[in-house]
Amino acid sequence: MAALNVSVVSADREIWSGEASMVVARTVEGQIGILPGHEPMLAVLATGEVRVTLPSGEKVAANADDGFLSVQSNVVQIVASRASLS
Incomplete structure (x- = not known):
């Protein structure tokens, strides 16, 4: 199974990066779950928790x-x- 390549960064540094099987984040339009093969997208991130499930x-x-969340070719x-x- 393919994995997601995820990076979480703040304005001044990288917080976490690595491979994941799923990412859940809150956008201004609601919560979103991202799995490998997700369609490309760009969303406005709302304040909240980002959960990353490792393989x-x-x-x-x-x-x-x-902030912002982008998905493109299994890169989040x-x-x-x-x-x-947390």
Whole structure:
């Protein structure tokens, strides 16, 4: 199964990056789940938790403020004005 290549960055540094099997984030239009093969998209990120499920099943969570989320060819980029690991 393909994996997602995920990066979570804040305005001043990278918070987390690596492979994942799923990403769940809150956008201004509601919560979204992203799996490998997701259609390309760009969304406005709302303040909330970003949950990343690793291929091993382990979970990583980050608190993110406003920003953007993009998906393109199994690459998920989350850019927030402020973010930190939970």
